[in-house]
Each structure stands twice: as C-alpha cells, then as structure tokens.
Amino acid sequence: MLSIGEFSKICGVSTKTLRYYDEIGLINPDEINPENGYRYYSIRQLKNMLFINRLKSYHFSLEEIKAILELEEDQSEEKLCSTLNYKRKEIQETLNALEFILKQMSSDILNLEKGIPIMSCLDNIEVQLVETETMNILYMRQMISSDDYVVGYGKYFSRLFEKIATEKLTFLGTPMTIYHSPEYNPAGNDTEFAIPIEETVKGTRDLHGGLCAKSVLKGSYSELPAVYAKLMEWVENEGYELVKSPYEVYVTDPNQATEPKDIVTEVYFPVKKK
Template structure:
C-alpha cells in the first residue's frame, strides 16, 4: 500500500487534488485508517491515476473522465476510442483558430509597420447593393445565448437536414441564420436556423426578397462583427435604413474547410432608401 504522500509523489498530483478526486468519486483511497484518517492507495491504483492524468493532458474535463471510468470494460473501450477522436477534432479546431489568430496578428503588425491602423482591413470589406429573390425556408427558431451558438448551429441544422432527408425534400440552398433582435442580449437572442427548400410543408415559411446591402466574409466567424459594423456604417452613410432582420448564408460548410480562410459567409441587411 502507498500513503497518500507516496501516491502523490509518484503520480505528481497534489494531496489536495487527491482529496478532491475522492470527494467527487473520481478515485478513492483503497483504505482509510479509521483511527487517524490516513489514506492509502493500492499499487493497482497507480495505473488508474496515470490514466486520469493522461486524459487530463488531453483536455478532458473531470466529468468526462469520470463518465469513462464508470463504464464497464467493453463499453469503456468503445467510448474512449470515440471520445479520443472527438477530442482530437476539438483540439485541431482550436489549433486552426490559434493559427488563424497568429496570422491576423502578423497582418496587424505588418500594417502597423506600414503606418496603417490595425483596423485597416475593415476598409477592404466590399459592400454591394443586391436584389434578392423570395425563398421558401424550412426553419427552427430558438432563444440562444452566445455560449449556446456554436453547439446550436450543429444541433439545429442537423435537425433540419434530418427532416429534409426523412421527408425527401428538395434542397435549394445552403444553411442560413436569421437574427430577430433589436440589440445584443447575452442572456439570449432570438435566432432562426433555416435552409431553403422547394416544397411547402410543415415548418416552412416565406423569406421575402428585396433590396439588401450585402458583404462577404472569407475567414473565421469571429470576424463577422467587423462585417456587421461595415454594413451598418454603409447603410448610414449611403442613406438607407434597415427594414427587416439581418441574416447570414453559410456558403461553405465549416466542417469541410481545413483552413479558416476557406470559410465563406454572406451577410445580408434588408434595406430601403430613407
């Protein structure tokens, strides 16, 4: 048997952390002396602790690790295999985002060396006045916080694609999001997920066409706020006003883009002349 101190030293985990892991049921001492409360771990528990450390190094949460440990051996192997693949995709996505950020920083540094503003890229965004056609959209509308949006895109678009496949509907366009909000609200925003289809069925509605100020973003969704700022400025300067909710059309599926620069998003502001 190993004392908590010995176990802590071998596994490089503090005794405070080990006590916390015991509290949450992640790994409990094999024995506790009833007289003095001393905690002892078995040699076999070293591998379990090393496994926990390994998963932590892969950025699994304690809840995720606990769920894996609680499965029986057969389920655990399959679940772990799937979880590792999922976590690898998640980390790769973050790496791509960091690489994109580094490239942006390099561009900003280069701009400053040339005497330009770090926001000079906004001036390069092009705004067009376009006439859009009416669309028949299959849609779902939800109140989502900013934290929910990333998961929401996959969740609700997946549901729409499931309906399209099940009902054998005719797909006419790529996914789009319509924002029914007067202002940003961190507690929740009225968001409509939609896909253009041919048939009129339950869950569809008309999205009216008309005059729109439109701009295209080539890059990470984190830059969409810049596009919105550019469009809002253009609308004001050119003497137009918003007449309906702005919307985004995702020309590129982010799941199929290996580089954030490959992601193309169109942003539309329905407008009319003042």
C-alpha cells in the same frame, strides 16, 4: 499500501486535490484508518491516477473523466476511443483557431510596420444594395449561447438536412442563419437556422424579400463582426435603416474548404430609406 503523501508524490497530485477527488467519487482511498482518518492507496491505484492525469492533460473535465471511469468494462475501450476522437477534433479546432489568430496578428504587425492602421481592413469590405426574392425556408428557431454556436450550427442544420432527406424535399439554396435578438447576449441569442426549399410543409415559412445591403466575406467566420460593422456604417452613411433581422447565407460548406480564404459567406441587412 501507500500513504496519501507517498501517493501524492509519485503521481504529482497534491493531497488537497486527492481529498477533493475522493469527495466527488473520482478516486477513493483504498483504506482509511478509522482511528486517525489517515488515507492509504494501493499500488494498483497508481495506474488509475496516472490515467486520470492523462485524461486531464487531454482537457477532459472532471465530470467527463468520471463518466469514462464508470464505463462498463466490455464497452470501455470502444467508447474511450470514440471519446478521444471527439476530444482530438475539439483540440484540433482550437489549434486551427489559434493558428488563424497568429496569422492575423503577424499580418497586423507587418501592416503597422508599414504605417497601415490595423482596422484599415474595413476599407476593403464592399457593400452593395440588392433586391432579394421571397424564399420558402425550412427552419428551426432556438435560443443559443455563444459557447454553443459551433456545435449548435452542426446540430440544427443536421436536423434540417435529415428532414429534407427523409421527406424527399427539394433544395433551393444553401443554409442560412437569421439573428433575431436585438442585442448580443452571451447567455443566449434568438437564432433561426434555415434552408430554402421548394415544398411548403410543416416547419416552413416565407422569408420575405426586399431591399438589402449586402456584403460578401471570403475568409474565416471570425471576420464577420468587421463585415457587420462595415454594413452598419454604410447603412447609416447612405441614409438607410435596418427594418428586419440580418441574416447570413453560407455559400460554401466550411468542412469542404481547405483554407479559411475558401469560405464564402453572404451577409444581408434588410433596409429601407429613412
């Protein structure tokens, strides 16, 4: 048996952390002396603790690790493999986002060295006035937090695609998102996911057409705020005002794009003259 101090030293985990893990049921001492409360761990628990440390290094939360440890033995290997694959995908997405930030930062530094202001990128965003047609859209409207945007987009669009496939409905356009909240709230925003279709069925409505200020982004979704800022500036300078919720149309599937520059997104601001 190992004392809590010995166990702590071998595994590289503080005794305070080990006591906390005991409290939440992550890993419990194999034996506790009833007279003095001293905690002891068995040699076999070293492997368990190292496994917990490995999962922590993979950015699993303690709740996720506990769920993994509680898997039935006959299912553990298969489910662990699936869970690790999902976490690997999450980490890869984070790495891709960080890589984009590094490229953008390098570009900004290069521009600054040439005397070009960082936000001069706004000058390259084009805006045009267009007349849109009324569309019949199959939709789902949800309150969704900023942390859930990526997962939410996949989740709700998947449900819409599933309904279209099940009911053999006819596509008339690419997926789109309509933002109804009057202001940004990280806790939750009124977001409508939609796909234009031909048939009028339960779950469809008309998205009325009209005059719109439109801009096209060819690049990462992280650049969309700049497009929104440019559109709002154009609307103000040209004497228009926003009359309905802005929306985005995803011309390309991001999963099919090899590079961010291949992603094409149209942004529409429904407007009228003041």
